[in-house]
Amino acid sequence: MMNFKELTTQLLDWYDRNRRELPWRTETDPYRIWVSEVMLQQTRVEAVIPYYRRFLQRFPDMRALAAAEPEELLSVWQGLGYYSRARHLQQGVQEVQARYGGRMPDSREEISGLPGIGPYTAGAILSIAHNKPEPAVDGNVLRVFSRLLVIREPIDRLPVKRRIETTVREMMAGISRCGDVTQALMELGALVCVPRNPRCDSCPWQGHCAARLENAQDALPIRKAPALPRIVHVVTGLLLRDGQVLTVQRPPRGLLAGMWEFPSVESSDSPGTMADAERLLQERFRELGREITVLSAGQSLTHIFSHRQWQLRTFFCRDRAATIPGSVDAGRWLPLGRIESLNWAGPHRKIAAGLVSEMGKQIHEKGK
DNA sequence: AAACCGGGGAC
DNA sequence: GTCCCAGGTTT
Numbered sequence: 001m002m003n004f005k006e007l008t009t010q011l012l013d014w015y016d017r018n019r020r021e022l023p024w025r026t027e028t029d030p031y032r033i034w035v036s037e038v039m040l041q042q043t044r045v046e047a048v049i050p051y052y053r054r055f056l057q058r059f060p061d062m063r064a065l066a067a068a069e070p071e072e073l074l075s076v077w078q079g080l081g082y083y084s085r086a087r088h089l090q091q092g093v094q095e096v097q098a099r100y101g102g103r104m105p106d107s108r109e110e111i112s113g114l115p116g117i118g119p120y121t122a123g124a125i126l127s128i129a130h131n132k133p134e135p136a137v138d139g140n141v142l143r144v145f146s147r148l149l150v151i152r153e154p155i156d157r158l159p160v161k162r163r164i165e166t167t168v169r170e171m172m173a174g175i176s177r178c179g180d181v182t183q184a185l186m187e188l189g190a191l192v193c194v195p196r197n198p199r200c201d202s203c204p205w206q207g208h209c210a211a212r213l214e215n216a217q218d219a220l221p222i223r224k225a226p227a228l229p230r231i232v233h234v235v236t237g238l239l240l241r242d243g244q245v246l247t248v249q250r251p252p253r254g255l256l257a258g259m260w261e262f263p264s265v266e267s268s269d270s271p272g273t274m275a276d277a278e279r280l281l282q283e284r285f286r287e288l289g290r291e292i293t294v295l296s297a298g299q300s301l302t303h304i305f306s307h308r309q310w311q312l313r314t315f316f317c318r319d320r321a322a323t324i325p326g327s328v329d330a331g332r333w334l335p336l337g338r339i340e341s342l343n344w345a346g347p348h349r350k351i352a353a354g355l356v357s358e359m360g361k362q363i364h365e366k367g368k
Numbered sequence: 369a370a371a372c373c374g375g376g377g378a379c
Numbered sequence: 380g381t382c383c384c385a386g387g388t389t390t
Binding site for chain 3: 036038040048109118120121136138139140195196
Binding site: 197 | 369370371372373374375376377378379
C-alpha cells in the first residue's frame with residue numbers, strides 16, 4: 001500500500017516552509033478555533049479575516065458570546081452569509097456553558113452534538129485545538145486526494161468522503177502534529193492543488209500523485225451537476241412618508257431569517273402588468289394594516305443566490321387610507337438617513353441606497 | 369439523496 | 380457568465 005509516513009513528512013515539511021500567517025494560526029483557545037472554523041464554512045479565507053478580528057474583539061470569549069443580543073450578533077455577521085451559522089454558534093456556546101461548565105469538550109461524540117458542528121468542523125476542532133488524530137475533510141482535502149489517488153467517482157458522494165477520511169486517519173497514526181496535518185492538507189489544496197491549473201511543479205507530493213502521472217489533474221475532481229437555481233419574481237413596495245420608509249422583518253426561519261426588507265410579494269411567474277403588481281402589493285400591505293395605491297415603477301434588479309434567483313421590481317406606493325385599527329405594529333418606519341442601522345436582506349440594502357439618492361435628486365430638483 | 373441556506377472572488 | 384469556497388441542517 002502507500003507509504004503514509006513519507007507522505008506526511010513531506011507534507012509537514014512543505015507546510016512549515018509555505019504556510020500563510022492567518023489570524024487563527026496563532027490561537028490555541030478551542031473557542032477561537034471554533035469561531036474560525038464556522039466562519040470558514042463555504043467561505044474564503046480572505047473574506048473571513050476581517051470578520052474574524054471584529055468578532056473576537058466584540059466577543060472575546062464564550063461568556064461574551066453566550067450573553068450577546070441576537071440582533072447584535074447578526075449585525076457582526078452581516079455580509080458573511082449563511083446566517084444560521086451565527087445562531088448555531090451562539091446556541092452551541094450556550095450549551096457548552098450549561099452542560100459542560102464552560103469547558104469545550106474534546107470527544108467527537110460530544111462536539112458533534114453541538115449545533116452547527118458537523119463531521120468536518122468536529123475534526124478540525126479536535127485536531128487543531130486538541131491535537132487529536134481526527135480527520136477534517138473539506139473541499140480542499142477531497143480535491144487533493146481525488147487527484148493523489150485518481151478517484152473518478154463524484155467527490156460529493158458519501159463513500160468517497162468516507163474513504164478519504166480513512167486515508168487521513170492512517171496518515172495521522174503515530175504523528176505528533178495532527179492539527180498541522182489537518183491545516184497542511186487544506187493549505188496544499190488552497191495554494192498548490194487548486195481547482196484550476198494546479199501548480200504540480202511546486203507540490204511536495206508530485207512524485208506520488210497518480211493523477212499527475214497520467215496527466216489527469218485537470219480533469220479531477222468530478223462533481224455531480226448542481227440543480228439549476230429556481231427563478232422567483234419579487235414585487236417590492238416602497239411606501240414613503242415624512243422622510244421615512246416602511247420596512248418589515250423577515251420570519252425567524254428560512255431564507256435571510258430575521259433580516260429587514262421592504263414589504264414584498266413572491267410569485268413563481270412574472271406579474272405582467274403594473275395593475276397585477278398593484279394587486280399583489282395591496283394584499284401584502286393590507287396584512288400590515290395599510291391601504292395603498294401604486295404611484296410609479298422604481299428600479300428593477302436581479303439577485304442570485306446559490307440555489308435561487310430573485311427578479312425584483314420595486315414600486316413607489318402611497319397611503320390611500322388611514323391605518324386599519326388592530327394591526328398597527330406590523331412594520332417599522334425607518335428614517336432614510338438611518339438605512340445603515342438595519343440588517344438588510346440581500347438586495348434590499350441596494351434598494352435602500354438607491355432610495356436615498358433618488359430622494360436627494362428630487363430635493364435638488366425642487367430647489368431649482 | 370436532494371434541497372435548502374449567502375455572498376463574493378477568480379477566471 | 381461559471382465555478383466553488385476550511386459545510387451543516389432539514390426533508
